[in-house]
Every structure is written in structure tokens, then in C-alpha cells.
Amino acid sequence: MPRTILVYAERRDGQLRRVAFEALGAARRLAGEDGAVHAVLAGSGIVADDAAALQARGADVVHIADDPSLGSYAPEAYFAALRAAMDAVRPDALLLGHTAAGRELAPRVAAAYGAGHVADVIAIEPDGGDGALFVRPLYAGKAFERRSLAAGHPWVITVRPNNLPPAEPGDAGGRSGSGSVQALVYAPPPLLTAVRGVLRRAGGQLDLAEADVVVSGGRGVRSAAGFEPLQALAAALGGAVGASRAACDAGYCDYALQIGQTGKVVTPQLYIACGISGAIQHLAGMSQSRTIVAINKDPDAPIFGIADYGIVGDLFEVVPLLTDEILRSRDN
Amino acid sequence: MMKIVVLLKQTFDTEEKIIVTPEGVDEREAKFVINPYDEYALEEAIRLKEKSGGEVIAVTCGSERAQEALRTALAVGADEAVRLDAGELPDDSYVIALALTEVIRPLAPDLLLAGLFAVDTGAGSVALQVAERLGLPHASAAVKLGVGSASELGIEHPAAAQRYALVERDAEGDTETVAIPLPALITAQQGLNEPRYPSLPGIMKAKKKPLRTIMLGELSLGAGVAGEARTSQAGLYPPPPRAAGKRIAGTPGEQAAELVKLLRSEAKVLP
Numbered sequence: 001m002p003r004t005i006l007v008y009a010e011r012r013d014g015q016l017r018r019v020a021f022e023a024l025g026a027a028r029r030l031a032g033e034d035g036a037v038h039a040v041l042a043g044s045g046i047v048a049d050d051a052a053a054l055q056a057r058g059a060d061v062v063h064i065a066d067d068p069s070l071g072s073y074a075p076e077a078y079f080a081a082l083r084a085a086m087d088a089v090r091p092d093a094l095l096l097g098h099t100a101a102g103r104e105l106a107p108r109v110a111a112a113y114g115a116g117h118v119a120d121v122i123a124i125e126p127d128g129g130d131g132a133l134f135v136r137p138l139y140a141g142k143a144f145e146r147r148s149l150a151a152g153h154p155w156v157i158t159v160r161p162n163n164l165p166p167a168e169p170g171d172a173g174g175r176s177g178s179g180s181v182q183a184l185v186y187a188p189p190p191l192l193t194a195v196r197g198v199l200r201r202a203g204g205q206l207d208l209a210e211a212d213v214v215v216s217g218g219r220g221v222r223s224a225a226g227f228e229p230l231q232a233l234a235a236a237l238g239g240a241v242g243a244s245r246a247a248c249d250a251g252y253c254d255y256a257l258q259i260g261q262t263g264k265v266v267t268p269q270l271y272i273a274c275g276i277s278g279a280i281q282h283l284a285g286m287s288q289s290r291t292i293v294a295i296n297k298d299p300d301a302p303i304f305g306i307a308d309y310g311i312v313g314d315l316f317e318v319v320p321l322l323t324d325e326i327l328r329s330r331d332n
Numbered sequence: 333m334m335k336i337v338v339l340l341k342q343t344f345d346t347e348e349k350i351i352v353t354p355e356g357v358d359e360r361e362a363k364f365v366i367n368p369y370d371e372y373a374l375e376e377a378i379r380l381k382e383k384s385g386g387e388v389i390a391v392t393c394g395s396e397r398a399q400e401a402l403r404t405a406l407a408v409g410a411d412e413a414v415r416l417d418a419g420e421l422p423d424d425s426y427v428i429a430l431a432l433t434e435v436i437r438p439l440a441p442d443l444l445l446a447g448l449f450a451v452d453t454g455a456g457s458v459a460l461q462v463a464e465r466l467g468l469p470h471a472s473a474a475v476k477l478g479v480g481s482a483s484e485l486g487i488e489h490p491a492a493a494q495r496y497a498l499v500e501r502d503a504e505g506d507t508e509t510v511a512i513p514l515p516a517l518i519t520a521q522q523g524l525n526e527p528r529y530p531s532l533p534g535i536m537k538a539k540k541k542p543l544r545t546i547m548l549g550e551l552s553l554g555a556g557v558a559g560e561a562r563t564s565q566a567g568l569y570p571p572p573p574r575a576a577g578k579r580i581a582g583t584p585g586e587q588a589a590e591l592v593k594l595l596r597s598e599a600k601v602l603p
């Protein structure tokens with residue numbers, strides 16, 4: 001059944017986020033060969049390259065809301081832009097990233113349009129008929145459910161970053177270049193929520209939820225300075241640094257880095273746990289990573305039970321050697 | 333006098349073991365708690381009341397077992413509690429939000445507080461859908477909250493409301509400060525506060541506090557809304573077991589070299 005799908009092409013710091021391409025890939029598959037994929041770009045001073053990148057990856061129509069009120073993220077302004085796109089496209093489904101913005105915009109859109117909402121989707125499967133099944137974690141990853149949506153009402157879906165295959169350039173196939181770019185009729189709403197300031201704490205590092213590689217430290221890191229070798233390893237791998245709750249509670253690092261049931265959920269290609277024992281609270285935030293490496297002095301640490309590769313040893317010895325090994329092998 | 337409604341949910345204690353069967357989750361061994369994020373919301377409501385006066389009403393949608401969560405809320409300082417009986421309600425955020433909106437609207441809260449999400453379903457959808465239906469603005473993932481007049485908070489705001497919230501919120505690791513006129517929904521992130529435990533006198537007092545139950549049929553929506561679910565569960569399964577991993581032996585240097593080799597040739601996660 002051909003469908004019309006709208007994708008919220010989220011930008012961060014003026015750039016399209018990878019999860020936008022992941023949502024676009026899912027949209028293309030849900031739409032079907034004869035369906036239509038629309039994308040909405042919201043911001044101020046949007047460059048043509050962003051629209052072109054979406055078209056090359058399978059967006060048939062790109063709708064642009066370009067307005068000073070969308071210069072930095074404000075939920076009410078972005079919600080208004082999404083509503084404008086919903087009204088223009090009248091899609092069967094809206095797809096967003098399960099990001100800070102997607103998480104707060106999706107429920108509002110669902111309520112405003114009487115839509116079904118399925119959040120934090122990690123896979124989309126055929127249901128054997130005309131529909132689709134959306135797979136999502138429950139109980140902090142201790143179970144998974146498949147959810148279906150009723151026909152006759154729009155669907156609002158948020159997809160977890162790093163789980164669905166992104167749309168690649170050339171995915172547009174025969175459609176390439178045939179798509180159009182349209183300005184969205186958007187009137188800035190009166191903004192009730194006034195942003196008064198932003199304190200950058202993540203230090204401009206790669207967003208943890210979207211990183212391909214996460215190097216994470218626990219109580220075994222012993223101090224704030226103890227995170228330095230982890231940062232060097234993450235830099236060598238082009239990844240981000242995370243932490244367990246124990247490390248955050250001990251004051252070794254900011255809570256912004258916390259991975260776990262409370263904190264962030266990450267599913268990178270490679271997760272390197274350094275000095276992390278592997279409490280359930282932590283496993284809930286990382287156990288779905290593709291490959292897990294554990295480095296810990298304690299051979300009985302529970303983290304070894306879920307690690308693909310385990311090294312019993314002192315992280316302060318092993319991690320710098322690992323960094324050297326990676327830099328050396330890359331130079332060769 | 334400020335009226336604060338806290339939307340809370342009783343959940344599995346996800347720190348405990350959860351047994352998943354094809355028929356559902358085995359509830360016999362499960363422990364039930366107030367969703368941890370909702371506890372932050374509840375604690376913040378009680379602190380605001382203690383500071384500036386007012387009234388705190390805890391609202392939940394749940395089975396009879398969820399009365400325990402409401403009793404706990406009353407024991408830590410909520411004044412009243414309301415349970416919307418979930419008996420006839422499908423497990424669907426659209427219908428639950430519709431029904432809860434009808435429960436909350438007559439309470440006319442000045443401030444609606446809820447957790448960022450519930451640790452069982454992890455969706456974070458219902459509170460925001462309720463806010464949309466009530467026409468309230470929101471600030472999500474609060475890590476610090478102050479409530480007062482514009483002059484008390486030292487802000488200028490075009491809305492000319494009687495009260496505002498000044499919210500520090502977690503935005504993917506960054507901290508954003510927003511001013512929002514009340515009434516509004518604020519959702520609580522970890523770090524907002526350290527929730528208290530119920531005291532013995534608190535537990536005794538809670539027994540005399542009003543706890544109402546509302547059946548779906550009593551709402552103007554009518555019981556037919558239960559058939560309006562937009563989503564449904566089509567299957568439940570435990571996570572695939574992870575195969576036991578490899579221990580890499582040797583000197584630290586050998587371990588590092590072997591790991592890089594395996595990550596490249598076997599796991600294929602390095603170029």
C-alpha cells in the first residue's frame with residue numbers, strides 16, 4: 001500500500017543530524033515504491049545543501065520553514081512549523097528522531113492530530129499484510145514489544161538514533177533530482193516559553209546517542225583526571241565519552257555523560273566499558289550496543305557477562321596501549 | 333494559593349529482575365514502585381508547597397494496585413489523590429491522555445508536574461499529550477525549578493502572567509534556562525531533587541487523606557473511548573541472549589594488540 005510519509009529532518013548546530021537520515025531511510029521503506037516521502041526542514045538561514053542532501057537520499061518533496069523565530073530550537077516555534085508541514089502534506093505517518101526535540105514534539109503532534117504515537121522505535125518489520133510492526137524496548141531494555149497502529153488515523157513515530165539504516169546518497173534512485181523544494185507557509189506563533197540562556201556542558205563533543213563509538217568510565221576511573229586516557233581513546237576512535245552513574249555520583253564527571261536507566265541510552269557499534277562493574281542500572285543504557293568491550297580489574301565483574309571481548313586488567317595500563325595500537329595501525 | 337497536579341504512574345521496579353513470557357510480564361515476583369522520574373516531580377511539588385503554600389494533588393491512571401503508589405504520594409506530602417481506573421482502558425497513549433485530560437481539566441492546576449518518562453514503557457508521551465489537550469505550554473527535562481512572579485524571579489516576560497516558572501532543563505547534555513508562564517507542564521529529569529522517603533507520621537496521616545477513584549464511564553468522554561485505541565501491542569519478547577564473550581589473555585600490550593585485531597577482523601567495527 002503506497003503511503004505518504006513526512007520526516008522531521010532535525011538539525012543541530014546548523015547541521016542535519018544523522019538520525020534525520022535514519023528516519024528518512026525508514027520513511028522510504030514505509031512509503032513503498034509508489035508512495036511519497038516528504039521532509040520538513042525548520043530553521044533560520046537554511047542552506048540549499050541540506051535540502052539537496054535529503055533529495056539525494058530519497059525525499060520527494062522538501063518543505064522549508066525558514067524564519068528568525070526558528071533560529072534556535074524553541075518547542076512552540078518548531079511545533080508550529082511541524083503543524084504547518086502536517087497540514088500541507090496530510091501524511092499517513094510522521095517520523096522523527098527520538099531526540100530531546102523529537103521526544104517532546106511527537107506527543108504534541110499526536111494529540112493535535114488524533115494520531116497514534118509509538119516512541120523509541122529500534123526496528124520496523126512487515127506485519128504480513130498492509131501494515132507494519134514497530135519494535136521498541138520496554139522495561140529499560142529487559143523486554144521488547146512489537147506495536148501496530150490502527151488504520152484510518154495518522155501515525156507518529158520516533159526512531160532511536162543509531163538503530164535504523166540511514167538513507168544513503170543515491171537511494172533516491174530514478175527519483176534523484178526530480179523532487180521539489182517548497183517554502184512552507186509558516187507564521188511564527190506567540191512564544192510563551194522564553195529561552196534565557198544555554199550552558200554548553202557536553203563540551204561540544206559528539207552527541208552520545210548518535211556516536212558510533214562510546215568509551216565509558218566507571219568508578220574504576222577513580223578521579224576526573226582518570227577520564228583523560230578515555231578521552232584520548234575516544235578521540236582516536238572518533239567517538240564520545242560516557243560514564244556510569246557511579247562515576248557521576250562520585251563527581252568524576254558531569255551527569256550529562258551518564259549512561260544507564262537514568263541517563264542516556266546508547267546503542268553504538270562499539271562500546272568500551274572501562275572500570276565499570278556492570279550494574280543493572282548501567283546495562284539498561286548500553287546492553288544493545290553492537291560490540292561490547294569490557295576492561296576491568298575484577299574478573300568477576302558482571303560487565304564481563306555481556307561483553308563480546310573482555311580484558312581483565314588495569315584500565316590505566318590497557319587503555320593508553322589500546323589508543324597507541326589504534327593510532328599505529330591506522331597510520332600503517 | 334497554588335494548585336499543583338502531579339501526574340504519576342506505578343511501574344515495575346526495573347532495577348529488579350523482570351521475567352518475560354509470551355503471555356506478558358510475570359507480575360507475581362515483580363516489585364512495584366512510583367516511576368522514579370515521577371518521584372522527582374512529586375518531590376518538587378511538595379517542596380514548592382512547603383515553600384510557598386498551596387495544594388498538591390497526585391493523579392494516576394492505573395489498576396487498583398496503583399492505590400499503593402497514591403498512598404505513598406499522600407504519605408510524603410500530597411494532599412489529595414485521584415486514580416482513574418485503568419480497567420477498561422487500552423494500553424495506548426492516545427486514549428489514556430484523552431481520559432486523563434478529562435480528569436485533570438476540572439482540577440484547573442496552576443502547575444502540572446510529571447516525570448520525563450516512565451521507566452516501563454519509556455515513551456514519555458501521555459503528559460505531553462495532556463498538556464496539548466489542555467492548551468498548556470511545557471518545559472521538559474527540568475533539573476531546577478523556581479516558581480514566582482516575574483519580579484520575584486527577576487525576569488521580563490511578554491505574557492504578563494501572574495506566575496512563572498524559571499526552569500533549568502537538560503537539553504541533550506547542555507543546560508538551557510527557560511522562563512514559562514503558568515499554568516504549564518514541567519517534566520522532571522534526574523537531578524531535579526533527591527526524593528524523600530515517607531515518614532511514619534506521614535504514613536499515618538495519609539490514611540485520612542482523600543483518595544478518589546474515577547471510573548471511565550463517569551467521564552463525559554463515555555466508555556466508548558476505550559475502543560478508540562490508536563496503537564496496540566502485537567508481541568512481547570525477551571532480549572536475545574548475548575553469546576558468552578572472549579577473554580583476551582596476555583600482557584597489557586598483547587591484550588591491546590589482540591583486541592584491535594579482533595575488533596577489526598572479527599567484529600568488523602574498526603576500519
